[in-house]
Amino acid sequence: MIDDDTKAVIQTAERFARERLAPHYMAREQVGRVDRALIREMGALGFIGVDLPEALGGHGQSSLMAGRIVEAIAHGDFNVSYVQLLGSLQGTILAHHANPDLARAWITRIVAGEAIVAVALTEPRGGSDAGNLMLSAKRVGDTYVLNGEKSSISMADQADATIVFARTGKPEEGARGVSAFLVPMDTKGVTTTRFNDLGSKAIGRGSIFFDGAEIPVANRLADEGKGFAQVMQGFDYSRALIGLQCAGAAQASLDETWAYIKERRAFDAPLAQYQGVTFPLAEAETMIAALRQLALHTLRLKDAGQPHTSEAAMCKWLGPKTAVDVTHQCLLTHGHYGWSMDLPHQQRLRDVMGLEIGDGTAQIMKLVIAREKVGRIALQYHKV
Numbered sequence: 001m002i003d004d005d006t007k008a009v010i011q012t013a014e015r016f017a018r019e020r021l022a023p024h025y026m027a028r029e030q031v032g033r034v035d036r037a038l039i040r041e042m043g044a045l046g047f048i049g050v051d052l053p054e055a056l057g058g059h060g061q062s063s064l065m066a067g068r069i070v071e072a073i074a075h076g077d078f079n080v081s082y083v084q085l086l087g088s089l090q091g092t093i094l095a096h097h098a099n100p101d102l103a104r105a106w107i108t109r110i111v112a113g114e115a116i117v118a119v120a121l122t123e124p125r126g127g128s129d130a131g132n133l134m135l136s137a138k139r140v141g142d143t144y145v146l147n148g149e150k151s152s153i154s155m156a157d158q159a160d161a162t163i164v165f166a167r168t169g170k171p172e173e174g175a176r177g178v179s180a181f182l183v184p185m186d187t188k189g190v191t192t193t194r195f196n197d198l199g200s201k202a203i204g205r206g207s208i209f210f211d212g213a214e215i216p217v218a219n220r221l222a223d224e225g226k227g228f229a230q231v232m233q234g235f236d237y238s239r240a241l242i243g244l245q246c247a248g249a250a251q252a253s254l255d256e257t258w259a260y261i262k263e264r265r266a267f268d269a270p271l272a273q274y275q276g277v278t279f280p281l282a283e284a285e286t287m288i289a290a291l292r293q294l295a296l297h298t299l300r301l302k303d304a305g306q307p308h309t310s311e312a313a314m315c316k317w318l319g320p321k322t323a324v325d326v327t328h329q330c331l332l333t334h335g336h337y338g339w340s341m342d343l344p345h346q347q348r349l350r351d352v353m354g355l356e357i358g359d360g361t362a363q364i365m366k367l368v369i370a371r372e373k374v375g376r377i378a379l380q381y382h383k384v
Contacts (some may be wrong), residue, residue: 008352016073025079027077028261029347033238042073047084056095069084082154118158144219155205164181175258261277297311298315313372
């Protein structure tokens with residue numbers, strides 16, 4: 001059960017998504033950016049970083065609350081909900097691993113909607129093999145000098161800073177030689193490009209180049225050489241949020257489709273009278289409900305301080321698959337109207353499909369689940 005205050009915040013987020021976000025969801029794709037004034041508005045309403053510590057500028061609410069807001073915002077605009085997801089993920093990483101002054105400075109801005117902090121892990125040579133990094137960070141006195149490229153980085157050209165994973169040890173050390181840093185994007189030697197992607201154009205994706213970029217030692221997160229092991233633990237959280245992000249987007253298409261089949265007529269009857277039409281939608285409603293409950297259960301485990309790595313991985317592979325399947329069915333149910341670029345189903349389908357690749361493929365998530373169940377034997381032929 002949720003208390004009245006929590007319910008009021010969620011209802012406010014749902015109303016904001018319905019009135020402010022949904023009407024312009026497709027227009028934002030054409031603009032190719034998330035409007036900063038809109039992000040500041042969400043910050044003023046308390047929709048970003050609700051779960052971050054009050055002592056560091058957050059609202060001190062639960063992860064469960066953050067997840068419910070992510071789902072509500074995603075119902076109105078899947079892409080805008082990435083702002084909430086990044087705020088919670090990156091804010092949590094900073095709260096746990098940055099020095100207090102650095103954490104407070106950036107978390108305050110994140111929560112207010114004044115700053116976006118991206119995450120830069122993937123490199124051109126590979127994505128799933130996340131510990132096999134080449135971008136180097138050499139310590140020179142009180143600074144680290146970064147050289148190399150990060151690729152496939154969401155919001156690369158919109159972020160104010162990014163958490164960068166770089167190699168401070170020898171290549172043969174694998175993930176054990178990786179450190180994490182907070183890098184402001186206006187740092188000299190940092191440049192970006194943007195890709196022409198199939199979907200999620202309002203978020204955007206691109207490469208970040210580091211050419212002798214100097215970062216203070218104080219901007220290192222966690223211990224040197226332990227950034228991968230320590231900081232990556234936070235991604236269990238984002239995987240649960242992704243499950244709710246996908247549930248919100250899929251539910252939007254499904255809600256629109258239920259309404260459509262009550263109005264659309266064929267053979268002198270509304271489509272809603274035909275079981276061939278309603279049964280697939282009933283199955284979709286069931287799958288979204290199952291996904292939602294899995295994600296909420298994962299967040300409850302997190303809030304209780306209990307292990308949730310396996311459950312989070314389940315959310316990450318089930319969420320995008322469910323959203324793709326449900327949205328595809330909704331598009332088909334709209335018939336020739338659904339094949340038009342004028343309806344939002346085609347955009348939601350393209351947008352959610354990206355998460356079948358980004359932030360960990362289904363195969364990697366299933367490997368994580370297997371490892372949690374049978375231990376390292378699941379990885380005996382893999383360098384993961």
